[in-house]
Amino acid sequence: QLFFSYFKELVGKEVTVELKNDLAIRGTLHSVDQYLNIKLENTRVVDQDKYPHMLSVRNCFIRGSVVRYVLLPQDGVDIDILHDATRREARGG
């Protein structure tokens, strides 16, 4: 649940989602659900040459289970807060 809450805070920020098939998609985080399915707006593929058929679309829905990474803007992360929160979670809090 930590990540769900955390990602909700990132709505509106620019992120890059890298999928398990190596595709990387950049866009504005529109919404996220409890399964960490991600909706992006103003999406564009990061590496066009690898995926020529891919598209620049307005909105895109990515299934949570296929996400490998979400790359965040540096100013989108309050490291101390996240750090504390993760430590609390790790302790079973």
Added chain:
Amino acid sequence: MAPGLKRFTDVAGDGTPRLDDAAGEELVCVERAASVALGSRAPEPPGTLFITTRRVIWLSEAEKGRGYAVGFLDITLHAVSRDPEAYPSPCLYTQIEAEADSDEEDGDLDSEADSDSQLPKISEMRIILADAAQLDSLFDAFCHCAELNPDPTAEENEDSDLFHGEGMTNGGWIHGDEDEHMVDGIDPEFFIPNPIGQNGGDDLSSSVLEFVVDWEDLHILYDDPPLFYEI
């Protein structure tokens, strides 16, 4: 059940697909005059698209008994594509979880007699509607149904501990650099050597902070030695 796209032939007398009522599968919406284009193949002649709570089924109008189906569990991404450079017609672009080790989607397939063995390798499917204005609501229907079909393993992990503190020798934070692929060659569960604070020289304010999560297990890779925290 093998992942991916399959042939669908279970059609009732009225031309609609037989659903798995026992499993609670219900019809969500129907789009007539819809065509599908599998992989890089040309679009099929128009048929009818049935969206159910479990899967997407397309039945050909011209060729009765010909159809395809894919479960929402296997639809990894969907988006409305309106860019003519990406594809000549506006469509709903979807990616499908294809069988592993499928380098080519459909290879040198004979266009008429595509064998069933090729279908699971299809990793992209485009749905073209006669009325492109319906694409947005089709996108929404796909979102809705995808949310109805979470991964079974994801449910197990939902409330479980997200983090493994023990046994990890590497820090959970990567900083740096334009190089987004620092995990190259490393098992995604164990990676990266430079937790914040331990690499004193690094400038945190530069570039992107990468926050890596193994989604399948929802673990944060997090090393928790005292010295890491009490800088």
